[in-house]
Amino acid sequence: MTIRLRGHHLLCLLTYVGKGYSTAFVANYDRLAVRLSSAEPVALVAGPDDICAPLLAPACEAPHCLNDSVIARDSAALEDISETLGRPLAVGDRLKLDSATLASLRAAFRVGRIRRACVDCQWHSLCTGVAGSGYAGVRVNII
Secondary structure, three states, X not given: XXXXXXXXXXXXXXXXXXXXXXXXHXXXXXXXXHHXXXXXXXXXXXXXXXXXXXXXXXXXXXXXXXXXXXXXXXXXXXXXXXXXXXXOOOOOOEEOOOHHHHHHHHHHHHOOOOOHHHOOOOOHHHHHHHHHOOOOOOOOOOO
């Protein structure tokens, strides 16, 4: 199978430690973290993706994943990640995360090189702390 991810979620998965918007969101993300850790392929998509799914449930009011600001985060993230990986990435591309790619992205994230998409994000301080701890407790780890 293939995991559908929007651009900025390539950054979020670097520091995911089991915290999120709701228990349904965390349960879904935990399942995706297992799949990502087994190097399941990723398809880059525009707009809501497999991580967003619980936020789009009928009970959720005005999900932020449809906001223009989130779409701008996706664009900024893809630009920064493309530069770090030395190849262009765009919606529609497929990406296979491996341990070397994950390590490279985490190194760039830790020093702030790929954090433009994180400006004004409510999770900014959590992710900064996770990166500062050497990524202790992260749930996406590719062996």
